[in-house]
Amino acid sequence: MEQDKYKIIGKPEKRVDVLGKVTGKAKFADDYNVKHQLYGKVLRAKYPHARILKIDTSKAKNLPGVEAVLTADDIPGSKVFGIVVQNQSILAFDKVRYLGDGLAIVAAKTKEIAEEALELIEVEYEVLPVVTDPEEAIMPDAPKIHGDNNIFVHHKVRKGDIEKGFQEADYIIERKFKTQFIEHSYLEPEAILAEPAEHGGVRIIGSVQNLFSSRRSVAAALNLPLNKVQIIQSTLGGSFGGKDEVMTAMCCRAALLAIKTGKPVKMVNTREESMLESYKRHPYTMYYKWGIKSDGSITAMEIKIYADGGAYASMSPYVTWRSVVQATGPYYCENVKTDVITVYTNNNYTGAMRGFGSPQVNFAIESMIDIIAEKVGKDPLEIRLQNGFEKGAITATGQKLEHNVSLKEVLLKAAKEIDFQNKWREYKSQSDAPIKRGIGIACSYRGVSLGAEGTDAAGTIVSVQTDGSVIVSSGITDMGQGAQTQMCQIAAEVLGITMDRIVFLNTNTSRVPDSGPTVASRGTIMGGYAAKRAAETVRSTLMSVASEMTGYDVEVLDLKDNYLIDKDSGERLASFSELAAQCFKKGRPMFGFGWYKSPPTSWHEENGYGNAYFTFVYGTNIAEVEVDTETGKVNVINFVSAHDLGRAINKQTVLGQFYGGVAMGLGYGLLEEFEIEDGIPKQLNFDEYLLPTAKDIPNIKAIIVENEDAAGPFGAKSIGEPTNEIAAPAIINAIYNATGKRIYELPANLERVLLGHKLTRKGERGSVQKEKEELIIESCKIK
Amino acid sequence: MKPFEYKFSDKLDEILHILSQSGTDAKILAGGTDLLIELRRKPKVYPGVIVDISFVNELKGIFEDNNHITIKPLSTHTKIFKSDIIRKKAYLLSEATSQIGSLQIRNRGTVGGNIMNAAACADTVPPLIALNAEITLRSQNSVRSFKLNDFFIKPYKTKANPDEVLTEIKINCLPKDAKSTFIKLGRRNALSISRLSVAAVLQQDEDGKIIDARIVPGAAFPTWQRVVEAEQMLIGEKPGIELFRAAGAKVSEVMISYTGRRWSTEYKEPVIAALVRRALERCSI
Amino acid sequence: MKKVNEIMNKVKIKTTINNRSYKLDVLPNQTLLNFLREELGLTGTKCGCEIGECGACTVLINGEAVNSCLVLVPQINGKEVLTVEGLSDGEQLHPLQKSFIEHGAVHCGFCTPGLLMTAKSLLDENPDPTEEEIRNAIAGNLCRCTGYIQVVEAVKNAAGEY
């Protein structure tokens, strides 16, 4: 059956880039070195908010071994960049807005000299008041970060009549939730090597995620046309959405130094520099107010969210748009009013990170649904099955779901696997032992790809060589998630060849078309579709040559296992290599270019509705935990993750995305927190920013559900983000099941679980600072 | 890393000589798991000379004689937790060293470095104090001994002089019928510094009465010490949950009497009590 | 304070790296990690934190897994160092390398060299480890991509080939 439908699709083919990665030969950005390279370093801000009065670089310039010291004044073109709002400075010139802002750059013969030179740069500041809390930043008298309004995005969703919805309700439940800054924690810190190029431009190789947007900024900064700025992606040591603007800044800075000195310039961030400068996942403060009937149905959802955008706009407009679209979760509700307000502060700026605006809201939604379940005396699975979307449902944004809505399928499959309901009941009433068990569930629906957020198109090239080997390249990049491999598998499937024939070329802006950013789980669906089309183009040429060669009709021929075969008899008529050689001899093109533009979507910003995404994915995570009620320590002991991803192009990389996504979600729920106090970050390396280790991650049972979707290549959709976005709420709900205490603020660390709030040392030693009281209002309406 | 002069020898005498010549800006290097991190931070007072003792074989090994165990300071955490002698006669130290950092850190970090670095969260110190450890420091011209619990002034500060090398740690073997444990509470299950910890030893007589009790909390007090007030509550009694709970509460009380109420007390107060109770429970089954 | 620049001595060492012996004159104020990457061009060993937390820099010294970011170069005097580049036997991949490939234990690959070295030291000493022993051994190697599950499977299965 299914199994035999495809040769390569769905198989655990090994990653195309894996050999180099196990032998140490794979070249990551910092592994590139050339003779006479200089080392670049950045002077960063001393205060989180200050006007720059004067930068004196003369002493630094005179240090032997220093070849250039540059400030914003030395930028010939645009001094600012930004994907949506162009207000991020390459080097700060008017003000510094957070501690990671760069002011000056140095190129020197050694790293040590460059660092020494930084210390010799003198900056005069006028220190400005700092604002770090989004709700304070919207006050009229708050210090302004850019212009005269700190609010820079306000997305809305409006559906039905919210007042009427609350009137119909039997209960009204209000809660406040908060999430933390999260550091992407790609294991490879940012690095690049920039070299002056023959034509007066630059050639950059490095750990860049979104090559094309970085290229645009470098070109604008240097007043160069795009064709003179070449950016090549080195093997990327993880990104998770994180190597975008921070890399753009690094590219611009290194390119400036390279052009100025005429020499190659290497720039590498230490982990501390990386954590200080790089953008994070947005912290959200979320006010959820739901009206419910005593049967558990939801009559109204009023949601207000403040997102901390930090010092620059970055991807905030897109990220928070996904939040507004998905803020109600996959639950029926006629009356919805959602507002997501994003503000500037003097914190690290926030942008794209795996999940892209969903992990925050899913924490709130999936906590709320459990809260209402308890209120009406249902269990968490029942309430989800009762309220969850089915095919034909109308979402909060008024979109009718026409594809296969498999929410209930994933819920039931996951629940069955772990015997959810029985365990949940049992754990609810367990004895008084200090170590308590709990189980929690969370589900989600998630729009695939960018959606109405932006133009969504990508290109892939498949080029057959005269010996029958194949090169695939794409504008979609691989960050470790296996996108390359999936594109190669698709090409191999279409061409009837084995994977060992294919090499993937690292993305190079001068050789492949601008395909937008590889974010929002676009890799498989966009790059993959484009690969399919490219391979199909080549295939049709090959087949017509094959027909000429053999005299058979195209219809009876097929390509299989590196051979041209007779479909009926299975007889091998020629090898793929012979066919390729023949094709070349006949002067036919063996090069295919595939372009894929996503199906249409729509959005009405003013009135807050539209067909936000062309399709959605559905998933459920269930966590089983052990809570030490005497210390607050939580161990996740069991995990089930069921996701409908359309089709798994590569089972092994898909499983990897399940496991990795859940692990990252576990960190979000229990451990990770990038704290910024008065604009000063507290965790700058992995001794304090705590990632889960191999001893913190339980075994994870992955359930792959495959309902092919017409929108994706071979029916495939996406997986990288869904597994990640609902791990934390499953854990939080499990903690509640164990302890009867609900966590409203992430992460659920020792103190929060034991005491219900975090401890912070603030101000003078010894003083105790408690978090503000949680907002918990429940009202039973008298009718 | 900034420049420094590097000196090494595989003979203790020569090391002591080098140190005597080097003045106060010399730093001893053993496993380097604390020192290299410090050097990378570019501290204001940067050492001019690094004296590498890692090649000195006389400073390695674990030996038993007459109810005493001598642990040489270059013993790594891995060596200690793999040592049969330690497992049999000083079990809690074996438990403590097995939980330090990661495999890589345990392979490199030494017990001497752990003591001399004197971080409040040093995991070998509470067990060593529970084992009544005595240490020997040598310089070119002197040999000094300390009871380990007398050796620390405050976190990161000991009574050692810059030219002194810790050359020996001596502990009493635990009696055959004594039970011991080390409980470490960290934020994650590996690579974790102790948020709090407890080292405990209990010995009961034939009737089950407690005849020896030792309790040393870690990361709780300004410096480490046995909590005699709690230990005494146990002597002569039979193990029991209420007794252990009371002992735990006593440890909390004593802790607060030293530290005062601070930002972290709200958490540490109940938790150290619970950990002490658990440690005692573990030692009595 | 003294100006140490002038007095810094190079140190003569003898060492074996990936089964090749070297006699070297090294500056002492560099970590083994930097030395391998920058002086010897052995860039397979990765730098992720420089403070002993991530394990990306793990190499073997006399068979023991250590963080090369926490070793001063002169400390390898007289010792044998093995890096990921020395793991395979020519073209012949080490069983761990094969197993990592087969089990999808490599995603972005940045943590992989370190993990391979730690796993090798484990299997050399304990050819049939339990899952718990494997997790214990690799807990000092952070991986942000895999969630460790495929890594644990890979090590378990490579053990069969030992």
Ligand SMILES: Cc1cc2nc3c(=O)[nH]c(=O)nc-3n(C[C@H](O)[C@H](O)[C@H](O)COP(=O)(O)OP(=O)(O)OC[C@H]3O[C@@H](n4cnc5c(N)ncnc54)[C@H](O)[C@@H]3O)c2cc1C
């Ligand atoms: C990632 C990581 C995790 C860690 N986890 C833990 C943990 O869980 N628990 C824990 O307790 N510690 C932990 N540590 C700290 C450290 O590993 C230990 O303290 C270790 O025992 C230090 O030993 P060392 O030999 O490496 O010391 P070094 O760094 O060589 O030296 C430390 C200090 O002691 C001095 N010194 C060393 N030996 C002597 C001697 N014989 N005589 C006189 N002075 C000497 C040195 O001059 C230096 O000041 C961790 C460290 C890291 C990097």
Ligand code: FES
């Ligand atoms: S670089 Fe050495 S442990 Fe991270």
Ligand code: FES
């Ligand atoms: S594979 Fe990316 S960090 Fe492990």
